[in-house]
Amino acid sequence: MSATGSVGGTARREPHAPEATLGRKADYLHADSTLRSWFLTTDHKRIAILYLTSITGFFVIGAVAAGVVRLALIVPNGAIMTNDTYNKAFTIHGVVMVWFFLIPSIPATFGNFLIPLMIGAKDLAFPKLNLTSWYVFMAGAFFTLVSLVLGGVDTGWTFYAPLSTAFSNTWVLPALIGVTIVGFSSILTGLNFVVTIHTMRAPGMTWFKLPIFVWAHYATSLIFLLATPVITTALILLIMERGFHIGVFDPAYGGDPVLFQHLFWFYSHPAVYIMVLPGMGVISEIVPAFAQKKLFGYRFVAYASIGLASVTFFVWGHHMFVNGQSDLASLVFSALSFAVAVPSAVKVYNWTATIHKGSLRLDTPMLYAMGYIGLFVLGGLTGLYLATLAINQHIHATYFVVAHFHYIMVGGTVLAFLGGLHFWWPKFTGRMYSEPWGRVSAVLIFLGFNVTFFPQFILGYLGMPRRYATYPVEFQLLNVLSSAGATILAAGYIFPMLYLVYSLWFGRKAPANPWNAKGLEWETASPPPKHNFHSPPEVPRIPYDYPIQAQEARDQHG
Amino acid sequence: MTPNHAALELWPPAISATASETDLLILAFTVLTLLLTVPVFVAITYFALRYREGSEADRHPSGIRSNLIEISWMLIPFLLTLIFFVWGARLFIASKNAPPDAMVIEAIGRQWMWKFQHPTGQAEINDLHLPIGQPIRLRIISQDVIHALYLPALRLQVAALPDRYTDLWFKADKIGTYHLHCSEYCGTDHSVMGGQVTFMNPGDYQEWLTHAGAQQSKVAAGRTLYEAYGCAGCHDPGATVKAPSLVGLYGSPVKLADGRTVTADETWLREKILNPNGDRLAEGYKQVMPSFAGRIPEDELGRLIDFLKSYTAPASGKAAQANP
Amino acid sequence: MSEGLAEGVGVSRAGHFETVGQQRAAATLGIWAWLITELLLFSALFLVALITRIQHPEATVAAAKHLKFWIGAVNTVVLICSSLTMSMAIEFSRIGWQRAMVRAMLATAALGSLFLVLKGYEYYADWDEHMMPFLSNRPFALAETPPARLFVNLYYVATILHALHLFTGIALLLGMTWMAAKAGFLSRHQNWIEVYGLYWHFIDLVWILAFPILYVVNR
Ligand code: HEA
Ligand code: HEA
Numbered sequence A: 001m002s003a004t005g006s007v008g009g010t011a012r013r014e015p016h017a018p019e020a021t022l023g024r025k026a027d028y029l030h031a032d033s034t035l036r037s038w039f040l041t042t043d044h045k046r047i048a049i050l051y052l053t054s055i056t057g058f059f060v061i062g063a064v065a066a067g068v069v070r071l072a073l074i075v076p077n078g079a080i081m082t083n084d085t086y087n088k089a090f091t092i093h094g095v096v097m098v099w100f101f102l103i104p105s106i107p108a109t110f111g112n113f114l115i116p117l118m119i120g121a122k123d124l125a126f127p128k129l130n131l132t133s134w135y136v137f138m139a140g141a142f143f144t145l146v147s148l149v150l151g152g153v154d155t156g157w158t159f160y161a162p163l164s165t166a167f168s169n170t171w172v173l174p175a176l177i178g179v180t181i182v183g184f185s186s187i188l189t190g191l192n193f194v195v196t197i198h199t200m201r202a203p204g205m206t207w208f209k210l211p212i213f214v215w216a217h218y219a220t221s222l223i224f225l226l227a228t229p230v231i232t233t234a235l236i237l238l239i240m241e242r243g244f245h246i247g248v249f250d251p252a253y254g255g256d257p258v259l260f261q262h263l264f265w266f267y268s269h270p271a272v273y274i275m276v277l278p279g280m281g282v283i284s285e286i287v288p289a290f291a292q293k294k295l296f297g298y299r300f301v302a303y304a305s306i307g308l309a310s311v312t313f314f315v316w317g318h319h320m321f322v323n324g325q326s327d328l329a330s331l332v333f334s335a336l337s338f339a340v341a342v343p344s345a346v347k348v349y350n351w352t353a354t355i356h357k358g359s360l361r362l363d364t365p366m367l368y369a370m371g372y373i374g375l376f377v378l379g380g381l382t383g384l385y386l387a388t389l390a391i392n393q394h395i396h397a398t399y400f401v402v403a404h405f406h407y408i409m410v411g412g413t414v415l416a417f418l419g420g421l422h423f424w425w426p427k428f429t430g431r432m433y434s435e436p437w438g439r440v441s442a443v444l445i446f447l448g449f450n451v452t453f454f455p456q457f458i459l460g461y462l463g464m465p466r467r468y469a470t471y472p473v474e475f476q477l478l479n480v481l482s483s484a485g486a487t488i489l490a491a492g493y494i495f496p497m498l499y500l501v502y503s504l505w506f507g508r509k510a511p512a513n514p515w516n517a518k519g520l521e522w523e524t525a526s527p528p529p530k531h532n533f534h535s536p537p538e539v540p541r542i543p544y545d546y547p548i549q550a551q552e553a554r555d556q557h558g
Numbered sequence B: 001m002t003p004n005h006a007a008l009e010l011w012p013p014a015i016s017a018t019a020s021e022t023d024l025l026i027l028a029f030t031v032l033t034l035l036l037t038v039p040v041f042v043a044i045t046y047f048a049l050r051y052r053e054g055s056e057a058d059r060h061p062s063g064i065r066s067n068l069i070e071i072s073w074m075l076i077p078f079l080l081t082l083i084f085f086v087w088g089a090r091l092f093i094a095s096k097n098a099p100p101d102a103m104v105i106e107a108i109g110r111q112w113m114w115k116f117q118h119p120t121g122q123a124e125i126n127d128l129h130l131p132i133g134q135p136i137r138l139r140i141i142s143q144d145v146i147h148a149l150y151l152p153a154l155r156l157q158v159a160a161l162p163d164r165y166t167d168l169w170f171k172a173d174k175i176g177t178y179h180l181h182c183s184e185y186c187g188t189d190h191s192v193m194g195g196q197v198t199f200m201n202p203g204d205y206q207e208w209l210t211h212a213g214a215q216q217s218k219v220a221a222g223r224t225l226y227e228a229y230g231c232a233g234c235h236d237p238g239a240t241v242k243a244p245s246l247v248g249l250y251g252s253p254v255k256l257a258d259g260r261t262v263t264a265d266e267t268w269l270r271e272k273i274l275n276p277n278g279d280r281l282a283e284g285y286k287q288v289m290p291s292f293a294g295r296i297p298e299d300e301l302g303r304l305i306d307f308l309k310s311y312t313a314p315a316s317g318k319a320a321q322a323n324p
Numbered sequence C: 001m002s003e004g005l006a007e008g009v010g011v012s013r014a015g016h017f018e019t020v021g022q023q024r025a026a027a028t029l030g031i032w033a034w035l036i037t038e039l040l041l042f043s044a045l046f047l048v049a050l051i052t053r054i055q056h057p058e059a060t061v062a063a064a065k066h067l068k069f070w071i072g073a074v075n076t077v078v079l080i081c082s083s084l085t086m087s088m089a090i091e092f093s094r095i096g097w098q099r100a101m102v103r104a105m106l107a108t109a110a111l112g113s114l115f116l117v118l119k120g121y122e123y124y125a126d127w128d129e130h131m132m133p134f135l136s137n138r139p140f141a142l143a144e145t146p147p148a149r150l151f152v153n154l155y156y157v158a159t160i161l162h163a164l165h166l167f168t169g170i171a172l173l174l175g176m177t178w179m180a181a182k183a184g185f186l187s188r189h190q191n192w193i194e195v196y197g198l199y200w201h202f203i204d205l206v207w208i209l210a211f212p213i214l215y216v217v218n219r
């Protein structure tokens, strides 16, 4: 067909091309089963599955490293392993968990799978680019694994100069190259999402009908686009410094060692919202579905995502309060960090209000969502402790920080990831998982998590520095408690891996909409056909069109 | 004189006014946190039970205008937390600006040890002795990577940067011995880069400066140097490198590879450390030991040799435990 | 930008788009988003160079004196001309003059290569003057002023990164020219030319930023 018209973007849309969708019974999983059809696929759903399997692999690597860390800390004197081994263990744990698990986790899997479905599109705007970004991701992963296999890195995930450039004699270069490459994969994914959300929405799908999940990914993608290039530059400079000693971070040549920290945190603070915003998107889908009620304050939650994405660029200095930064800068960064709490507060309170007067089912995804809210609030508020200048002077670089970010990243995002995985599992695979096992693991993870990380708040306040292979003996009891918690946590992670895989073959067949949820993704079959919809989906009158509506919905949408 | 070794401690000692105020600040903040979060937790739990599917609950919209609630739950907590921003900022600024009459101690960080120099010239490694009741300013710099000096009992820390001074000031009011840590990750032995800070009555401090303290800690300092420069890594029992034990070496005869025998006196030790190879190789060993010429400053070399002179028992202490 | 296309010029729709207009909008937005990230990549680098310049004015000026101002200036002109020929190629593609378009594209690639040749000569001259501080076996001419080393090194990082973009750009351009010379290209992929044109202008823009920042302000 020679559609060579020069129609503008707003022109009338042609109906779905029939040859592409109708008359094809097979779903996307069974449409074609050769290995080649998976590794060369441009179907966003299959690419999501590729990502899902690879990041699960990375999670396992990161978790084993965490296990090594917790094992070492059972004794205070470092008798279990050398300082070097310990340092390499937490470095690889941080690098793998942040760059190869958490940053891609929700966007690259659920985002990839669901955004086109949620907006009623057949695919992302650039399907080949999407596949490319997976390969780029794997290339970055390859370099990082090379550095791991050759003997590891000991700089910490933050790669601070001049330790990483001139003093560490471990495999820093391959790790840096790996992380630089993986940044491009983020950029490409973010670009694809932004363009898709702008241009591929089904007729009638206006911005304020988009699910919050899509809003959250839109905000995340903006951060991908605007922050990642800066870390790329920073890492390129770091590579050049280490490889050719160019002098940017070396005071002997007029360079500035702290400059790297500025460039690093200019990216890595926004990156923490890359890690948490998609999780908030997931929770904003799960809570209304299991309360059967419209999300409270939809517009506020949508704006809050964009608000977070913008303020987040101006708080990076809160990681450097004690690094000789000027007092004025510290004051500004501290104040702005308090401002960042506001959009987060909006979300938390709106989820709570959504549950109010709902009709609640406490299935696995909802248990995870409730756990998320509790742990995120604790993690977030302890972030404010850290942002308070006088307190930071004491607890900076102690276990208090470690507890803070695990509460948000594990208690928050990982729980959101698991919640989302259970919520959309029927959609991804066409099978139901085992509900009792699901609930047991959700509770186990929640308990194990708190036993692992709550003692770390106390340890931090008592003054135990982080990244310590050995520590004063009076901290042993709390550390043993933390390690014990980690074993419970480990069990909690292993169960889902088992019963989810089991369900692939033996699970009950899933209906199209097992949760009675709203959203276009539930209108197509489980699993969806290759081209997503058999017939063009009907866009509802309002988003979250659940039976129970708050007053506000009636006001705003008539 | 080691920090107390209670099995479980729930609040760290606070030994200055700033430290106590920081504690107050965090306690007050915790109260606010509880006020902000407990309602959320209670509400979620309560709603989850009350509005279970199938329960007899009133589900009619409550008719509350959402914009008003939204604004209030944004603004009220924000304004409340701002109090803590201001409080924290004031305390921080105060703790950054040292009074002009403060006694200045130089602190130098290096992989993996701290070196402190008192105004009267005495120097210590990793440990620090200070008087109470007097403002003290630590002027800090690093010789290599970024470190940070952390004194939990004072609730203070600041980075040691390679190219500029940072400082830290305080006025302690309780005597005792407390931890001193490096809190910025700096490589392999980051976790053993530290020791103890001992606060003494001013009289005792003067005493310490002039008497045994300085002498005694000289040997201790030498031990630290022995570990910091990696001597222990090769020479201590259990090391993977085949190197002779240095226990009791001082003053005893040494057989060299070229057949001569020398006495291990101060001069010979000094030369051996600076230029170990060539005609100074010990009999039966390989040429492995690196040259330390240009790497160990003269004053430290002196301490190292003092330590070797007193070194009669095999290594003990934290570094030995850390590297089994 | 799709207005005024001649008869028989246009884009064939890929399966997952509903309309050609949508496809074009996506491509345009996509390339702009990419260019913004690229711009940020270079901006961070230029920012570091400017900070260096502010902190060590004498050393930077001394180092910048060794840069070949005239080669830089000529290269600026060369790139501006290449942007011109690229714009012509886009215009020709819109009115359907395929052969003229192919020629304009070849001219663009030639100008781009000329830039690289001149740049290569400049690097050679730098090498000759001992202005490559990162080479361990070749003493640096300004060794007494250490910050000069930093500035010169930043100059290399920035210009090599730019040259890499240009090199990729030329390779892509030649590949596309080869395809564009075939019959029917313009009725299927006219927007490739437009999208690619934006990338080429961007490379040009980066140089136009780099030239004053590295060569001019330090004189
Ligand atoms: C997903 C990751 C994530 C997220 C979302 C956050 C969110 C926040 N973080 Fe955190 N942070 C990290 C990951 C994250 N952080 C990591 C990894 C580190 C360590 C890096 C390293 O050094 O290795 C770190 C370190 C870190 C520091 C530096 C600590 C130090 O090294 O000295 C600081 C200091 O200000 C900080 C602050 C905050 C703040 C204020 C928020 C806020 O966004 C939190 C906002 C949320 C809430 C406030 C809770 C919900 C709100 C309510 C219940 C309403 C009531 C409250 C109010 C309106 C006040 N973080
Ligand atoms: C997505 C992010 C993410 C996730 C999911 C986790 C998950 C976990 N992390 Fe994570 N952590 C980070 C991100 C993350 N972490 C980052 C960024 C750092 C900073 C790194 C740095 O300082 O550079 C850090 C640092 C860090 C430290 C501090 C190290 C130090 O400063 O010295 C600790 C200590 O307890 C820890 C523990 C854990 C535990 C117990 C889990 C658990 O949730 C994991 C559960 C898994 C298990 C409990 C292990 C299961 C495996 C086994 C049981 C096998 C055991 C194998 C052997 C003994 C060979 N982490």
Ligand code: CUA
Binding pocket: B109, B110, B111, B112, B146, B147, B148, B182, B183, B184, B185, B186, B187, B189, B190, B191, B193
């Ligand atoms: Cu020095 Cu850590």
Ligand SMILES: [Cu+2]
Binding pocket: A268, A269, A272, A315, A316, A318, A319
């Ligand atoms: Cu941050």
